[in-house]
Amino acid sequence: MTEIFGIPIQAFMGQLMLGLVNGSFYAMLSLGLAVIFGLLGIVNFAHGALYMIGAYVAWFSLETFGINYWAALLIAPIVVGALGLVIERSLLKHLYKLDPIYGLLLTFGLALIFEGVFREQYGVSGQSYAVPELLQGATNLGFMVLPNYRAWVIVASLIVCLGTWALIEKTSLGAKLRAGTENPALVQAFGINVPLMVMFTYAGGAALAAIAGVLAAPVIQITPLMGSNLIIVVFAVVVIGGMGSILGSILTGLVLGLIEGLTKVFYPEASSIVVFVIMAIVLMIRPAGLFGKEK
C-alpha cells in the first residue's frame, strides 16, 4: 500500500504528523487557558504573548549565553512564570470582582504591549532555533519517515498535559484548587491561602505557555506575532472543548490538530478555517461545547 485515498502514504502520514504536532500545541495552550480560567475567571488573552516570550527566552539564552535547549526548557517557564506572578499581583488581582470581560480586555492590552516591545526589539522577520543535537535526524518507520524532534514534541506535550491533569484531578493540591474555583470564601475559611493559590495558578498557566513556546522554537520561525496568530485558533479549541474542562481541552486540541492536518491533505484552502467551521457546527448542537457543562 503506497497510496491512501489517492494520496501517497508518505505525504498523508506526514501531514497527519504535522497535524498532531500542531494539536499538541493547541492542547498545551488551551490547557493553560482552562487552568487560569478555572480559578481566576479570566480569559487570558495574553497567553499567546507568553508563549511567544517563552520561545524568545529560549532563543535569546542560546544566542547570548549559549544555554542549550534542555536548560531553556527549564529556564523559560521559570522566567515567564515569574512574569506571570508580577502580572497577577500588579494588575489582575484588581479585577476579580468585576465582569470577566474586563479581564479579557486587560490581558488583550498586555498582549499588545508585549508584542509591540518584541517587534520594536527584533522586527517582524523570524529567528530560527536549531533542533537540539540529541533529537536531530529522523526514524524510518517503514510507512513514513518520522523526524525525531516532532516525535519528541508530541511525547513531551502529552507528558506535560497528563502531568497537569493528574496534578489537578488526583492530588490534594489539585483538590484545593478545584474547591477554590467552586467557593473561594469557604476554602479560605479552612485556612487555605486562596490569593496565594490564585497567584501561583496564573504563574503555572504562564509557565505552561512558555514550555509550549520552547517546544515550538525549533519547528517554527520565532516572531513577535507567533502567539497572536495561534491564540485565536486556541480560543476556538477552547470553545469547542468547553471551557474549564482540563481533559476536554487536551483531547479537543489533539483531535482538532489532526483534523486540520487531514484538511491540508484533501483541501488545503480550507485548512485555516476548518477549526472555526467545526466550532460553528459544535455550537449549534451543543452550545456548551463538547465537554462543557451548561451553566
Add this chain to the structure above:
Amino acid sequence: MSSWFSTPGRKAGWAALALFIAAPFIGIYPVFAMKALCYALFACAFNLLLGYTGLLSFGHAAFMGAAAYGTGWLVRSAGFTPELGLIAGVLVAAALGLVVGLIAIRRQGIYFAMITLAMAQMIFFICLQAPFTGGEDGLQGVPRGKLFGLISLESDLTMYFFVLAIFVAVFLFIIRVVHSPYGQVLKAIRENEPRAISLGYNVNRYKLLAFVLSTAIAGLAGGLKTLVLGFATLSDVHWSLSGEVILMTLLGGLGTFAGPVVGAFTIIGLQNFLADRVGSWVTVIIGVIFVVCVLAFRRGFVGEFIARRKKSSAAEPAKAAAQVEAHA
C-alpha cells in the same frame, strides 16, 4: 427631540455639529476628519451592542471589513454608484451579522466574545483567499464616483459633507433606537437578563436584532471608509481592529452617545500623530492605554464627565438643604 437629550447634551450636540461643519475650513485635513468619522461610526455601532445591550463582540472588524471589500468591489468592478455600493455593503455586513449572531447568541459573556472572535477570523481567512479581494495587496483603486450619478464626490470637501451627513443621520438614528421601547428592553437585558426573560421577552430575538443592527452600521462605516480612502485591505478585517474599536468605545465612555465618537477621534488622532514619530511603539502605547482604561478609567472620558456633573448637581440641593438647616 427635546426629550431625547438633557439640555447640556443637546447644547454639546449643536456645538459639536457646528465644529464638524467648520472643521475643513479651520485647517483640519478633510481626509483625516472623514477617516475619523468613519471609525466613529464604527465605534457607535459597537457601542450599541456592548454599551446598551451588554454584548461584547470581539469580531466587529470582520463586518466593517467585509463591507469595505463588498462596497469597494461593486463600485470598482461592477460599476455601482456610491450610494448603491454602500447599501450593498450594509447588506453584506448585516447578512454576515445574522449568521454569526445566530451562532454566537447561544452563549453569553466571555463565550460570546470568543465565538465572535473565532467567527470573525473565519471571515478574515475568506477575505484573504477569495478571488476578488486582492489577497495581501487588498482592493486598490476604488473610485468615489458620482452620488446618484449626479454629484461627483472626487473633491474632498464634497465627500466630507456626504460622510458627515451620513454620520449625523446614523448617530441620531442610534439615539432614537436606544430611547425607543425596543432600546429599553435592550438595556433591561444588559442589566439583568434572567429578569428580562421572566418578564416574557424573547431575549435572544432582541439580542440578535441588536447584533444585526450593529453589524449593519459597522458595514456602513466600512463601505464609507473604502469610498473615502479608495482601498480596502486586510487590516480592515483583522482582529486587531476589533480590539481597537473596543478601546475607542471604552476610552470615550461605554454606554454614552458621544463616548465612541470622542474615543474614535482620540485613537485615530493618536495613531496619525504617532505613526511617523515612534514606529512600532504605537502598539505598545495603545496597549498601555487599554490597561489603564480597564484598571482605573472604566467610565471613559464622557462617562467620567457625566458622573462628575451628576455628582455636583446632586451635591448642590444637598448643600442648599444643609444651609437651610443651619439657618433654622
